[in-house]
Amino acid sequence: MGDETTTGDHYHHGNLRTALLDSALEVLTESGVAGFSMREAARRAGVSQSAPKHHFGDARGLLGALATRAYRQLCDRLEALELDGHDVRDRVGALAAEYVAFAGQNRALFDLMWRMSQFDYTDPELAEQKHRALRALDRGLRGGDAELPDDDTDPALVPSYAVWSLVHGYTTLALEGAIDSSNPDPLAHDLLPAMLALLNLPAPASHS
Amino acid sequence: MGDETTTGDHYHHGNLRTALLDSALEVLTESGVAGFSMREAARRAGVSQSAPKHHFGDARGLLGALATRAYRQLCDRLEALELDGHDVRDRVGALAAEYVAFAGQNRALFDLMWRMSQFDYTDPELAEQKHRALRALDRGLRGGDAELPDDDTDPALVPSYAVWSLVHGYTTLALEGAIDSSNPDPLAHDLLPAMLALLNLPAPASHS
DNA sequence: GGCCGATCTACTCACTGTCAAGATGTACGG
DNA sequence: CCGTACATCTTGACAGTGAGTAGATCGGCC
Incomplete structure (x- = not known):
């Protein structure tokens, strides 16, 4: 090294x-x-x-830098996914799977990422990376070439927020043990896709 | 006691x-x-x-007892809601609002509740109360008098898990600042209901 | 009364984060 | 080649923490 x-x-x-x-x-x-x-x-x-x-x-600074790096890695992975030409549900499913996979492979890091506000750590880049995560999800929802609203309160973003909330909630609940994801039962393994299937996602704006 | x-x-x-x-x-x-x-x-x-x-x-025991009590309070509040005779969406909306309200009024406590696995704290009662939260949500979904599946992997529970995941995810993201819930924009205030509206909820089993 | 167990205190230890001062190296201008 | 400014790292110290051990104090029960 x-x-x-x-x-x-x-x-x-x-x-x-x-x-x-x-x-x-x-x-x-x-x-x-x-x-x-x-x-x-x-x-x-x-x-x-x-x-x-x-x-x-201080220690907050160290952990904050660690969390910021983690956000970048997560966003990189989400953006690196090949999403073109599939159905909306496929794209969202792929993003969700990647999100959960990252969390499972970096449990402590993933925990840290959503705890920085407790440390009163307010780094502009950290906020920017959170933004980037939402953008990646939104891009998966409406296709790569569609334009993204630049206002965070644009009603068109509601489906993206919904997907993010659902996937993030499932991830944290599963990691915490509230939802037994280690269950060999097939339901546990397919639970996330099944839940996503309940969401009314908008038709893709452009499909080529 | x-x-x-x-x-x-x-x-x-x-x-x-x-x-x-x-x-x-x-x-x-x-x-x-x-x-x-x-x-x-x-x-x-x-x-x-x-x-x-x-x-x-030790300290884990103290925090664990605190978290367990918090789970009980949250479940009590969820179960105390008057849910009879409304539409499914109304019931779910009321449960979700109560969930978010509890989290907002007890931020540190709410954080603690989903961190106990990090402390290797495995209390049977704590697990039981988590169970109870799911049951409360499920009861709101399918009406008070409907029977509940006793198997946690029953596919009929998927909508309940979906609601829980979405609401819990929104709550944590909002508390962490990933979703700006302090925004005066009406979208922020109505974001949760708008997201829940995207969910395909099953028709109530019994409606009287 | 006298003992016993539950409850609480006093003391200690290793460890932590943070700070102030000093040591050590690098870069740069003469 | 020298020396001075600067960034970097070490040493030593401090208060605070969680966690043990031993002992003090109280209530209840024979």
Whole structure:
């Protein structure tokens, strides 16, 4: 790790910032948000306890940067999906599956992402990435080439909000154990598509 | 859980358990889950730092008891709603509104409720109350006198899961700021009903 | 009265986040 | 080549936390 701009990794680490983000992610994954320790993250990066201060300020800053990076990764994955030429339901289903998959593969990170307001962490980029997630969902709903309303309160966005709410709610409830998603019963596995099928989605604006 | 038996609140507090729950709720409300302190809760109850140990074991036990009580309150409120004789959409709308209202009035508590798995807190009663919430929603969906399936994987429950997911997702997204619910725009205020209107809900089993 | 168990306190420990000061390296202008 | 400004990292300290252990205090019951 850290062979970039390595002028000599003795005292000046070179890119401590990303190294700290990585070790912090490791700690977070192992111990969860509740058991997270900034000192432990610094320890694993092979650096002193107060080294993070210069890069992130405090623990909120570290976790906030981690959450922001996570938002970017999630949005990247959602935007990278090949959605063209399918039915609306297929596109939404694919987006939903990706959303749930990301949450399942990054449980602690996913938890953190929706807890930043509790840390009074208000980063403009974080808000922007949340925005981006909604846009990705909306793009899947109305097709890639359709124009997107630039007003967040545009009534045309209601279906997107509905999909997001339903998928997000299912994800959190399932991760929390309120909905038993580990059940081998086929219903559990197909529950999300079944629920999405109950939604009246608008006809695609353009279908080529 | 006797109320008082207050033989004299000098050394033996009488009902320290509930007093601690109250002060813990106070601390939680003020500082959130992240800033919660068991010592502070004990302090406000006018008792030593390790007094909670005998009643709750550790901090997880205290928060768990708090969350369990919160689940009971939420379920009580949902079940107390007068739902008879209305349309399905009215009933679901009323339940949803109550759900959101509870979350808004008890933000920290509501957050805590869906975080207990992070604390490895597995209380049978807590699971039972989660169950109860689903039942309350399902009752609203199919009318009070309709029979409820006793299998959680019954396909007939899919609409209930869908409503729960959508409402819960909207609530958490709104509380987190991903959906701007403080917007004065009427859409924001009517967003939840508008989204619920997109759901294909089954015809009520019995309508009298 | 005298014991016993439940309840609460006092003390301790390892750990955490945060801060202030200082050490160490790098970059740059002379 | 030197030295000074700056970013970066370390050391040491502090208050606060959750969690144990031992002991004090009270009520009830024989």
